[in-house]
Amino acid sequence: MTKLLEIRDLHKRYGATEVLKGVDCDMAKGDVVCVIGSSGSGKTTMLRCINMLEEFQGGTIRINDEEIGYETVGGMRRRKREREIARQRLLTGMAFQQFNLFPHLTALDNVTLGLIKVKKLSRAEARTIAERWLERVGLLARKDHYPGQLSGGQQQRVAIARAIAMNPLLMLFDEVTSALDPELVNEVLQVIKDLARDGMSMLIVTHEMRFAYEVANRVIFMNQGRIGEEGDPREMFVTPKTERLAEFLKTSTFR
Amino acid sequence: MELGPFLNELWIVRYILLEGLWRTVSISLLAIVAGSLLGVLVGLALTYGALPLRWLMRGYTDFIRGTPVLVLVLASYYMLSTIGLQLNPFEAGVLALAVFCSSHVGEMLRGALQAIPRGQTEAAKVIGLTFHQAFIYVLAPQAIRHVLPTWVNTAAEMVKASTLLSIIGVGELLLTTQEIISRTFMSLPFYFFAGALYFVVNYGIERFGKYVERRTTIPS
Numbered sequence: 001m002t003k004l005l006e007i008r009d010l011h012k013r014y015g016a017t018e019v020l021k022g023v024d025c026d027m028a029k030g031d032v033v034c035v036i037g038s039s040g041s042g043k044t045t046m047l048r049c050i051n052m053l054e055e056f057q058g059g060t061i062r063i064n065d066e067e068i069g070y071e072t073v074g075g076m077r078r079r080k081r082e083r084e085i086a087r088q089r090l091l092t093g094m095a096f097q098q099f100n101l102f103p104h105l106t107a108l109d110n111v112t113l114g115l116i117k118v119k120k121l122s123r124a125e126a127r128t129i130a131e132r133w134l135e136r137v138g139l140l141a142r143k144d145h146y147p148g149q150l151s152g153g154q155q156q157r158v159a160i161a162r163a164i165a166m167n168p169l170l171m172l173f174d175e176v177t178s179a180l181d182p183e184l185v186n187e188v189l190q191v192i193k194d195l196a197r198d199g200m201s202m203l204i205v206t207h208e209m210r211f212a213y214e215v216a217n218r219v220i221f222m223n224q225g226r227i228g229e230e231g232d233p234r235e236m237f238v239t240p241k242t243e244r245l246a247e248f249l250k251t252s253t254f255r
Numbered sequence: 256m257e258l259g260p261f262l263n264e265l266w267i268v269r270y271i272l273l274e275g276l277w278r279t280v281s282i283s284l285l286a287i288v289a290g291s292l293l294g295v296l297v298g299l300a301l302t303y304g305a306l307p308l309r310w311l312m313r314g315y316t317d318f319i320r321g322t323p324v325l326v327l328v329l330a331s332y333y334m335l336s337t338i339g340l341q342l343n344p345f346e347a348g349v350l351a352l353a354v355f356c357s358s359h360v361g362e363m364l365r366g367a368l369q370a371i372p373r374g375q376t377e378a379a380k381v382i383g384l385t386f387h388q389a390f391i392y393v394l395a396p397q398a399i400r401h402v403l404p405t406w407v408n409t410a411a412e413m414v415k416a417s418t419l420l421s422i423i424g425v426g427e428l429l430l431t432t433q434e435i436i437s438r439t440f441m442s443l444p445f446y447f448f449a450g451a452l453y454f455v456v457n458y459g460i461e462r463f464g465k466y467v468e469r470r471t472t473i474p475s
């Protein structure tokens with residue numbers, strides 16, 4: 001079976017500073033991988049390379065054996081065409097820390113936009129799919145609300161529905177609960193847990209250690225642009241092999 | 256001051272005045288429409304253009320916005336003919352106002368587009384929208400809402416600036432009024448009357464702007 005995601009020796013620089021210093025990561029279909037690590041360790045950057053929100057200078061990313069973002073022609077590595085990259089972005093879906101819902105569109109229209117304009121579905125088909133996903137995240141009753149009329153937790157759930165409705169192979173979550181008031185965190189985590197139960201493949205950057213422990217079948221600990229340690233959370237969280245991880249776990253809260 | 260003789264004169268010149276008013280309105284309308292269309296291009300170039308184009312447009316907007324409108328009007332009328340572009344006063348005036356309008360609209364649009372959080376573009380990208388689609392469905396609707404109040408202001412400024420066309424002999428409301436005054440010697444009431452007409456036009460624009468703003472406000 002081919003791997004769903006294969007990252008090899010990923011290098012990313014901002015100017016002169018290298019923020020990813022050779023990252024490898026494999027995921028099979030149905031895997032739920034949580035990425036933990038202190039702020040600035042490169043978690044977000046790794047996610048953003050996978051869907052080409054960031055360019056990267058070295059290494060390869062493959063999804064279902066398809067090389068993402070770059071191609072090598074006559075020994076020269078070059079960025080793929082924008083249209084091609086736009087198509088490849090559909091292989092993944094992403095939920096952001098700041099939700100990034102479109103404020104001028106209702107919850108429903110946020111979800112249908114991509115279905116209609118990108119997937120070229122009819123309005124009715126798009127609506128059916130969008131309503132199904134809004135129902136899944138518990139917001140069907142609010143489908144005609146604008147983002148400004150929803151709580152942070154509700155907005156994030158709509159944002160997740162918007163991403164999932166596009167039927168990606170892999171979902172990327174970047175600290176989706178970090179901008180939320182504590183009492184709204186659980187409703188969002190619950191949505192992600194439900195997706196995990198359905199077998200959705202997910203790569204999740206999170207600071208919620210308890211959630212990572214419960215939902216992940218593998219955890220990656222990022223440390224200064226490298227993978228410091230990875231493995232089963234039940235082992236890693238109990239008996240960390242590296243000093244770094246032990247330290248990090250000590251400063252994290254398991255709520 | 257007696258009202259009777261004035262009303263009498265007013266009745267006599269009503270069509271002439273109306274024609275002047277109409278010319279003011281059409282000058283303003285043409286300048287706003289052409290200037291806004293041109294301004295959208297300027298704004299896009301300022302925001303997304305390649306660096307040389309951006310510099311060029313920055314130079315254009317800064318130069319135009321730093322020049323008095325009257326100078327633009329005079330230049331458009333007197334200077335363009337020296338390079339073989341023969342415009343009548345009306346055309347020259349509309350061109351000057353449109354150019355003026357475009358520099359303001361361009362700058363407004365640039366500001367509005369750049370004020371949209373980057374996350375909006377990114378969210379559009381990750382659902383597979385091309386840049387073109389992201390602009391049309393995500394960025395433009397937000398930018399337009401943001402620009403609207405300032406744009407209404409600019410439209411009202413265009414109406415006021417249209418009076419400057421009287422200098423090059425365009426028979427708009429102000430020049431028409433002045434001609435009437437030179438015949439009737441009733442300067443005060445006719446100037447007042449013209450002022451009132453300008454007020455009505457701009458008040459209408461403002462109300463229209465408020466209406467559109469209300470219609471397009473995002474509930475929150």
Ligand SMILES: Nc1ncnc2c1ncn2[C@@H]1O[C@H](COP(=O)(O)OP(=O)(O)O)[C@@H](O)[C@H]1O
Binds near residue numbers: 037
């Ligand atoms: N646009 C950028 N320009 C320069 N440096 C950046 C930029 N974005 C992130 N960085 C740097 O890259 C490193 C990794 O950032 P990030 O991936 O956001 O970390 P994390 O998500 O783990 O907190 C940090 O040191 C950060 O300062």
Ligand SMILES: [Mg+2]
Binds near residue numbers: 043044045175
């Ligand atoms: Mg981050």
